[in-house]
Amino acid sequence: xxxxxxxxxxxxxxxxxxxxxxxxxxxxxxxxxxxxxxxxxxxxxxxxxxxxxxxxxxxxxxxxxxxxxxxxxxxxxxxxxxxxxxxxxxxxxxxxxxxxxxxxxxxxxxxxxxxxxxxxxxxxxxxxxxxxxxxxxxxxxxxxxxxxxxxxxxxxxxxxxxxxxxx
Amino acid sequence: xxxxxxxxxxxxxxxxxxxxxxxxxxxxxxxxxxxxxxxxxxxxxxxxxxxxxxxxxxxxxxxxxxxxxxxxxxxxxxxxxxxxxxxxxxxxxxxxxxxxxxxxxxxxxxxxxxxxxxxxxxxxxxxxxxxxxxxxxxxxxxxxxxxxxxxxxxxxxxxxxxxxxxxxxxxxxxxxxxxxxxxxxxxxxxxxxxxxxxxxxxxxxxxxxxxxxxxxxxxxxxxxxxxxxxxxxxxxxxxxxxxxxxxxxxxxxxxxxxxxxxxxxxxxxxxxxxxxxxxxxxxxxxxxxxxxxxxxxxxxxxxxxxxxxxxx
Numbered sequence: 001x002x003x004x005x006x007x008x009x010x011x012x013x014x015x016x017x018x019x020x021x022x023x024x025x026x027x028x029x030x031x032x033x034x035x036x037x038x039x040x041x042x043x044x045x046x047x048x049x050x051x052x053x054x055x056x057x058x059x060x061x062x063x064x065x066x067x068x069x070x071x072x073x074x075x076x077x078x079x080x081x082x083x084x085x086x087x088x089x090x091x092x093x094x095x096x097x098x099x100x101x102x103x104x105x106x107x108x109x110x111x112x113x114x115x116x117x118x119x120x121x122x123x124x125x126x127x128x129x130x131x132x133x134x135x136x137x138x139x140x141x142x143x144x145x146x147x148x149x150x151x152x153x154x155x156x157x158x159x160x161x162x163x164x165x166x167x
Numbered sequence: 168x169x170x171x172x173x174x175x176x177x178x179x180x181x182x183x184x185x186x187x188x189x190x191x192x193x194x195x196x197x198x199x200x201x202x203x204x205x206x207x208x209x210x211x212x213x214x215x216x217x218x219x220x221x222x223x224x225x226x227x228x229x230x231x232x233x234x235x236x237x238x239x240x241x242x243x244x245x246x247x248x249x250x251x252x253x254x255x256x257x258x259x260x261x262x263x264x265x266x267x268x269x270x271x272x273x274x275x276x277x278x279x280x281x282x283x284x285x286x287x288x289x290x291x292x293x294x295x296x297x298x299x300x301x302x303x304x305x306x307x308x309x310x311x312x313x314x315x316x317x318x319x320x321x322x323x324x325x326x327x328x329x330x331x332x333x334x335x336x337x338x339x340x341x342x343x344x345x346x347x348x349x350x351x352x353x354x355x356x357x358x359x360x361x362x363x364x365x366x367x368x369x370x371x372x373x374x375x376x377x378x379x380x381x382x383x384x385x386x387x388x389x390x391x392x393x394x395x396x397x398x399x400x401x402x403x404x405x406x407x408x409x410x411x412x413x414x415x416x417x418x419x420x421x422x423x424x425x426x427x428x429x430x431x432x433x434x435x436x437x438x439x440x441x442x443x444x445x446x447x448x449x450x451x452x453x454x455x456x457x458x459x460x461x462x463x464x465x466x467x468x469x470x471x472x473x474x475x476x477x478x479x
Binding site: 093094095096098099102103105106111112113114115 | 320321325356357363366367374376
């Protein structure tokens with residue numbers, strides 16, 4: 001089963017290596033990992049997507065949570081969450097493929113952010129499957145380069161910040 | 168037969184008269200200006216009208232104004248919405264070749280055209296095309312789309328270009344020069360999406376996707392209209408200063424240009440809706456009698472085009 005984990009960690013060197021090791025030690029492959037600092041500069045949020053049986057993932061989560069550098073870890077599989085991914089894709093552009101490229105872009109509300117003589121660069125942010133759908137539509141047109149940010153996610157509803165008391 | 172391009176509205180009337188009068192269904196025709204324009208067009212030999220509306224009212228107006236409806240078919244349909252449906256159904260059934268909006272709203276008229284069951288769909292988007300004379304009266308120019316497509320995306324713009332080309336060819340312009348308008352001549356991303364559409368349309372045009380024509384863009388209006396300005400700015404293009412078709416990025420731009428021509432420059436502007444199974448004349452109530460006549464003439468010419476060498 002796929003698990004999306006939202007992990008608040010200390011914003012310091014070596015943290016990612018420790019978190020990765022917690023999953024690697026259980027033989028779990030990290031499918032995507034996106035990390036950046038939060039509104040509190042000392043704290044970063046890592047969104048980790050892993051696939052594994054629930055028991056093994058739970059053990060890895062427990063190991064991860066026991067790390068000093070991990071402030072809080074939440075498995076979003078048990079909660080509703082807002083999840084988005086950013087993708088940049090560079091496609092070959094030719095007069096006969098322009099209508100198809102633009103149609104796909106319009107359907108998925110993607111933005112063209114770059115244009116050159118032979119390529120067009122498109123930005124698309126959205127749910128994981130929307131990005132997959134877009135790629136499926138444009139794959140035959142000639143993908144030159146592709147970069148995906150990996151999923152970022154926050155839980156739906158009110159969320160406590162570290163050190164804040166709930167009302 | 169090779170005919171030169173139509174250069175003025177007077178030439179448009181002459182050209183439209185070369186074909187036999189096209190049957191034209193007029194939806195909700197019960198207004199003096201509409202009946203005057205239609206009967207005038209009939210006298211000019213442009214159309215054979217079929218008037219739809221309140222028969223007694225239509226005949227009463229005609230009688231008061233001294234208009235002869237002897238040879239005009241009048242179909243009784245007092246409801247303007249239903250009258251639109253009757254008009255497009257006549258085209259659907261082959262009894263009329265073009266339609267004209269009377270006092271019905273444009274919304275109801277377009278809705279009838281798009282009706283799945285009896286409308287005039289042919290799988291292409293509708294677009295509005297305005298026609299006006301160049302300042303030196305050396306040619307007729309087309310402007311699109313000031314009336315239907317609000318914020319067209321790329322593929323809709325391509326369809327808008329195709330609809331406008333259809334009109335240009337009917338006017339005898341062999342190789343229309345199409346200016347895709349933006350605020351600047353360079354690609355500005357992501358700030359100015361219109362420049363991207365213009366650039367891509369130009370590429371498609373260069374590849375022959377639109378048939379025989381020259382497409383250039385992004386072009387600002389001054390470069391599209393004035394060859395001296397284009398020269399000063401170093402914008403070399405066969406379209407710069409010689410555009411036959413102005414494709415605006417959105418309805419606000421096109422509508423502002425249209426009304427600037429009409430009310431600031433005080434020039435006549437005929438208009439037509441293309442993309443359906445036949446041309447649709449959508450004259451405004453405020454249009455002059457001449458404008459209405461020119462719009463009908465354009466519709467008649469498109470409904471029964473005179474054969475020229477212009478490529479389609």
